[in-house]
Amino acid sequence: MPVFLLVFSRDPAHSSMLMFLSSLKDQLSAALGPRSFFQGYDSEQSSRRAALSVTVLLITVALLLTIAAMLSGPEIGLSNEERELIAGELQVPMTPEPSASNNLLFAVNWAFLLVLFGLIRHGITRLLGEGHRSLRDAMTITVLSVGPMIVGILCIGLFSYAFPLDVPHHSQGAFAARIIAILATLFALWLWEGAICWTGFRILYDQNNGRAVLTWIAPYLLVFGVLTAIFLFLLTV
Numbered sequence: 456m457p458v459f460l461l462v463f464s465r466d467p468a469h470s471s472m473l474m475f476l477s478s479l480k481d482q483l484s485a486a487l488g489p490r491s492f493f494q495g496y497d498s499e500q501s502s503r504r505a506a507l508s509v510t511v512l513l514i515t516v517a518l519l520l521t522i523a524a525m526l527s528g529p530e531i532g533l534s535n536e537e538r539e540l541i542a543g544e545l546q547v548p549m550t551p552e553p554s555a556s557n558n559l560l561f562a563v564n565w566a567f568l569l570v571l572f573g574l575i576r577h578g579i580t581r582l583l584g585e586g587h588r589s590l591r592d593a594m595t596i597t598v599l600s601v602g603p604m605i606v607g608i609l610c611i612g613l614f615s616y617a618f619p620l621d622v623p624h625h626s627q628g629a630f631a632a633r634i635i636a637i638l639a640t641l642f643a644l645w646l647w648e649g650a651i652c653w654t655g656f657r658i659l660y661d662q663n664n665g666r667a668v669l670t671w672i673a674p675y676l677l678v679f680g681v682l683t684a685i686f687l688f689l690l691t692v
Contacts, residue, residue, distance in 0.1 A: 474503075474504065474507060475507065475511065477504050478503075478504035478505070478507040478508035478511070479508055479511075481501060481504045481505060481508060481599065482505070482508040482509075482512070482599060482602045483602075485599040485600070485602065485651055485655075486599075486602045486603050486647075486651065489650065489651045489654040489655065490654055490658070492599075493654060493655050493658040493659055494658060496658070496659060498589065498591060498592055498595075499591075501595055501599075502591045502592070502594070502595045505594075505595045505598040505599050506598065508598075508599075508602075509569065509598045509599075509601070509602070509605075510566075512602065512605055512606075513561065513562035513565050513566060513605065514562050516561060516562070516605055516606075516608070516609045517559055517560075517561040517562040519609060519613065520561060520609065520612045520613070520616075521559055523612065523613055523616040523617075524616060526616075527616040527617075527619065565601075565605065569594075569597055569598055569601065570594070571674065571678075572597050572674040573590070573593050573594035573596075573597040573598070574590075574593075574594075575673055575674040575677055576593045576596070576597060576656075576670050576671070576673060576674060577589075577590045577593035577594070579669065579670050579673045580593060580656075580660060580670060583662075583666055583669075583670070585660050585661075585662065585666075586661070587659065587660045587661065589659075592655075592659050592660075595655075596651075596652055596655035596656060596659070597652065599651060599655070600648045600649075600651035600652040600655065601648055602651075603644055603647045603648065603651075604641075604644045604645065604647070604648050607640060607641070607644040608641075608644075611637055611640065611641075649668075649671050649672070652667075652670075652671040653667045653668060653671050654667075656670045656671065
Protein backbone atom coordinates (compact mmCIF):
# COMPACT_ATOMS: atom_id res chain seq x y z
CA MET A 456 0.00 0.00 0.00
CA PRO A 457 1.39 3.46 -0.85
CA VAL A 458 2.60 5.42 2.18
CA PHE A 459 0.14 8.31 1.69
CA LEU A 460 -2.82 5.90 1.56
CA LEU A 461 -1.63 4.16 4.71
CA VAL A 462 -1.35 7.48 6.54
CA PHE A 463 -4.76 8.61 5.26
CA SER A 464 -6.45 5.38 6.31
CA ARG A 465 -5.03 5.81 9.82
CA ASP A 466 -6.15 9.44 10.07
CA PRO A 467 -8.45 9.66 13.13
CA ALA A 468 -10.61 12.29 11.44
CA HIS A 469 -11.10 10.06 8.41
CA SER A 470 -11.95 7.06 10.59
CA SER A 471 -14.44 9.14 12.55
CA MET A 472 -16.09 10.31 9.34
CA LEU A 473 -16.40 6.75 8.07
CA MET A 474 -17.88 5.69 11.40
CA PHE A 475 -20.37 8.57 11.25
CA LEU A 476 -21.44 7.75 7.69
CA SER A 477 -21.80 4.07 8.56
CA SER A 478 -23.98 4.97 11.55
CA LEU A 479 -26.29 7.08 9.40
CA LYS A 480 -26.47 4.28 6.85
CA ASP A 481 -27.49 1.84 9.59
CA GLN A 482 -30.19 4.19 10.85
CA LEU A 483 -31.58 4.61 7.35
CA SER A 484 -31.36 0.90 6.52
CA ALA A 485 -33.16 -0.06 9.73
CA ALA A 486 -35.93 2.43 8.97
CA LEU A 487 -36.48 1.53 5.32
CA GLY A 488 -35.55 -2.16 5.26
CA PRO A 489 -35.52 -3.54 8.82
CA ARG A 490 -35.73 -7.19 7.76
CA SER A 491 -32.65 -7.11 5.55
CA PHE A 492 -30.79 -4.94 8.05
CA PHE A 493 -31.32 -7.22 11.04
CA GLN A 494 -30.60 -10.32 8.97
CA GLY A 495 -27.10 -8.92 8.37
CA TYR A 496 -26.82 -7.53 11.90
CA ASP A 497 -23.45 -7.39 13.67
CA SER A 498 -23.98 -6.90 17.41
CA GLU A 499 -20.79 -5.06 18.35
CA GLN A 500 -20.45 -2.85 15.28
CA SER A 501 -24.17 -2.09 14.97
CA SER A 502 -24.51 -1.13 18.62
CA ARG A 503 -21.66 1.38 18.38
CA ARG A 504 -22.99 2.90 15.20
CA ALA A 505 -26.53 3.04 16.60
CA ALA A 506 -25.34 4.93 19.68
CA LEU A 507 -23.45 7.41 17.50
CA SER A 508 -26.28 7.94 15.04
CA VAL A 509 -28.95 8.57 17.66
CA THR A 510 -26.65 10.93 19.58
CA VAL A 511 -25.96 12.99 16.48
CA LEU A 512 -29.63 12.87 15.49
CA LEU A 513 -30.91 14.03 18.86
CA ILE A 514 -28.39 16.85 19.13
CA THR A 515 -29.10 17.98 15.56
CA VAL A 516 -32.86 17.98 16.09
CA ALA A 517 -32.53 19.86 19.38
CA LEU A 518 -30.32 22.51 17.77
CA LEU A 519 -32.57 22.94 14.74
CA LEU A 520 -35.68 23.30 16.89
CA THR A 521 -33.88 25.74 19.16
CA ILE A 522 -32.76 27.87 16.21
CA ALA A 523 -36.29 27.75 14.78
CA ALA A 524 -37.72 28.87 18.14
CA MET A 525 -35.28 31.76 18.35
CA LEU A 526 -35.92 32.87 14.76
CA SER A 527 -39.69 32.63 15.01
CA GLY A 528 -39.80 35.05 17.91
CA PRO A 529 -42.61 35.43 20.41
CA GLU A 530 -44.36 38.03 18.30
CA ILE A 531 -45.71 35.48 15.78
CA GLY A 532 -46.63 32.78 18.30
CA LEU A 533 -49.60 32.48 20.55
CA SER A 534 -49.74 34.55 23.71
CA ASN A 535 -50.46 32.82 27.01
CA GLU A 536 -53.95 34.35 27.01
CA GLU A 537 -54.68 33.03 23.52
CA ARG A 538 -53.39 29.56 24.40
CA GLU A 539 -55.53 29.45 27.55
CA LEU A 540 -58.57 30.61 25.57
CA ILE A 541 -58.17 27.89 22.94
CA ALA A 542 -57.48 25.20 25.53
CA GLY A 543 -60.58 26.21 27.47
CA GLU A 544 -62.88 26.33 24.47
CA LEU A 545 -61.68 22.98 23.12
CA GLN A 546 -61.59 21.49 26.62
CA VAL A 547 -58.05 20.21 26.24
CA PRO A 548 -54.98 20.77 28.45
CA MET A 549 -52.88 23.79 27.54
CA THR A 550 -49.66 22.69 25.89
CA PRO A 551 -46.37 24.22 27.05
CA GLU A 552 -45.27 27.32 25.20
CA PRO A 553 -42.53 26.53 22.65
CA SER A 554 -39.17 27.88 23.78
CA ALA A 555 -35.46 27.43 23.16
CA SER A 556 -34.93 26.01 26.66
CA ASN A 557 -37.59 23.34 26.10
CA ASN A 558 -35.95 22.29 22.85
CA LEU A 559 -32.51 22.04 24.45
CA LEU A 560 -33.93 19.42 26.82
CA PHE A 561 -35.17 17.41 23.84
CA ALA A 562 -31.99 15.32 23.52
CA VAL A 563 -31.73 14.70 27.27
CA ASN A 564 -35.35 13.58 27.62
CA TRP A 565 -35.16 11.27 24.62
CA ALA A 566 -31.85 9.76 25.75
CA PHE A 567 -33.42 8.96 29.14
CA LEU A 568 -36.48 7.37 27.51
CA LEU A 569 -34.37 5.28 25.14
CA VAL A 570 -32.28 3.88 27.99
CA LEU A 571 -35.42 3.21 30.05
CA PHE A 572 -37.23 1.50 27.17
CA GLY A 573 -34.18 -0.57 26.29
CA LEU A 574 -33.84 -1.77 29.89
CA ILE A 575 -37.55 -2.65 30.10
CA ARG A 576 -37.44 -4.60 26.85
CA HIS A 577 -34.35 -6.47 27.99
CA GLY A 578 -36.15 -7.32 31.21
CA ILE A 579 -39.17 -8.57 29.26
CA THR A 580 -37.01 -10.92 27.18
CA ARG A 581 -35.58 -12.36 30.39
CA LEU A 582 -39.03 -12.78 31.92
CA LEU A 583 -40.20 -14.55 28.78
CA GLY A 584 -37.22 -16.90 29.04
CA GLU A 585 -35.83 -16.13 25.60
CA GLY A 586 -32.76 -18.10 24.63
CA HIS A 587 -31.09 -14.96 23.32
CA ARG A 588 -30.69 -12.38 26.09
CA SER A 589 -28.56 -9.36 25.28
CA LEU A 590 -28.91 -5.91 26.81
CA ARG A 591 -26.78 -4.55 23.99
CA ASP A 592 -29.10 -5.89 21.31
CA ALA A 593 -32.24 -4.73 23.13
CA MET A 594 -30.78 -1.22 23.41
CA THR A 595 -29.69 -1.23 19.76
CA ILE A 596 -33.13 -2.28 18.51
CA THR A 597 -34.73 0.42 20.67
CA VAL A 598 -32.35 3.11 19.44
CA LEU A 599 -32.65 2.21 15.76
CA SER A 600 -36.45 1.99 15.87
CA VAL A 601 -36.99 5.62 16.93
CA GLY A 602 -35.22 7.24 13.97
CA PRO A 603 -38.41 7.95 11.97
CA MET A 604 -40.17 9.25 15.10
CA ILE A 605 -37.40 11.74 15.89
CA VAL A 606 -37.21 12.98 12.30
CA GLY A 607 -41.01 13.26 12.20
CA ILE A 608 -41.05 15.35 15.38
CA LEU A 609 -38.43 17.61 13.82
CA CYS A 610 -40.59 18.14 10.74
CA ILE A 611 -43.68 18.83 12.85
CA GLY A 612 -41.76 21.29 15.00
CA LEU A 613 -40.25 23.18 12.07
CA PHE A 614 -43.65 23.35 10.35
CA SER A 615 -45.27 24.67 13.53
CA TYR A 616 -42.63 27.37 13.90
CA ALA A 617 -42.82 28.32 10.22
CA PHE A 618 -46.63 28.42 10.11
CA PRO A 619 -47.90 29.24 13.61
CA LEU A 620 -51.58 29.54 14.33
CA ASP A 621 -52.17 33.21 15.04
CA VAL A 622 -55.46 33.62 16.88
CA PRO A 623 -57.86 35.29 16.13
CA HIS A 624 -56.89 35.04 12.44
CA HIS A 625 -57.42 31.29 12.56
CA SER A 626 -60.58 29.57 13.70
CA GLN A 627 -61.00 26.84 16.24
CA GLY A 628 -61.57 24.47 13.32
CA ALA A 629 -58.12 25.20 11.91
CA PHE A 630 -56.56 24.65 15.31
CA ALA A 631 -58.44 21.37 15.81
CA ALA A 632 -57.54 20.22 12.28
CA ARG A 633 -53.85 20.83 12.93
CA ILE A 634 -53.97 18.96 16.23
CA ILE A 635 -55.70 15.99 14.57
CA ALA A 636 -53.16 15.98 11.74
CA ILE A 637 -50.26 16.05 14.21
CA LEU A 638 -51.74 13.25 16.29
CA ALA A 639 -52.38 11.14 13.17
CA THR A 640 -48.79 11.68 12.03
CA LEU A 641 -47.40 10.75 15.44
CA PHE A 642 -49.57 7.62 15.50
CA ALA A 643 -48.26 6.56 12.08
CA LEU A 644 -44.69 7.17 13.24
CA TRP A 645 -45.36 5.14 16.37
CA LEU A 646 -46.54 2.22 14.24
CA TRP A 647 -43.42 2.60 12.10
CA GLU A 648 -41.30 2.45 15.24
CA GLY A 649 -43.21 -0.64 16.28
CA ALA A 650 -42.64 -2.33 12.92
CA ILE A 651 -38.87 -1.83 13.19
CA CYS A 652 -38.79 -3.00 16.80
CA TRP A 653 -41.02 -5.99 16.08
CA THR A 654 -38.81 -7.03 13.15
CA GLY A 655 -35.64 -6.72 15.23
CA PHE A 656 -36.93 -8.90 18.05
CA ARG A 657 -38.43 -11.39 15.61
CA ILE A 658 -35.10 -11.90 13.86
CA LEU A 659 -32.47 -11.45 16.58
CA TYR A 660 -34.43 -13.09 19.40
CA ASP A 661 -36.36 -15.56 17.24
CA GLN A 662 -39.61 -14.48 18.90
CA ASN A 663 -43.05 -15.25 17.53
CA ASN A 664 -45.41 -12.45 16.56
CA GLY A 665 -47.11 -12.17 19.93
CA ARG A 666 -43.92 -12.07 21.97
CA ALA A 667 -42.32 -9.54 19.63
CA VAL A 668 -45.35 -7.24 19.93
CA LEU A 669 -45.34 -7.63 23.72
CA THR A 670 -41.63 -6.82 23.91
CA TRP A 671 -42.14 -3.72 21.80
CA ILE A 672 -45.19 -2.37 23.59
CA ALA A 673 -44.23 -3.33 27.17
CA PRO A 674 -42.45 -0.02 27.98
CA TYR A 675 -45.48 1.98 26.88
CA LEU A 676 -47.84 -0.14 28.97
CA LEU A 677 -45.58 0.06 32.00
CA VAL A 678 -45.09 3.82 31.79
CA PHE A 679 -48.80 4.34 31.20
CA GLY A 680 -49.63 2.14 34.19
CA VAL A 681 -47.25 4.01 36.47
CA LEU A 682 -48.55 7.43 35.39
CA THR A 683 -52.13 6.26 35.83
CA ALA A 684 -51.36 4.97 39.33
CA ILE A 685 -49.72 8.26 40.26
CA PHE A 686 -52.67 10.23 38.89
CA LEU A 687 -55.20 8.11 40.82
CA PHE A 688 -53.11 8.44 43.97
CA LEU A 689 -53.04 12.23 43.67
CA LEU A 690 -56.82 12.27 43.27
CA THR A 691 -57.22 10.48 46.58
CA VAL A 692 -54.81 12.70 48.50
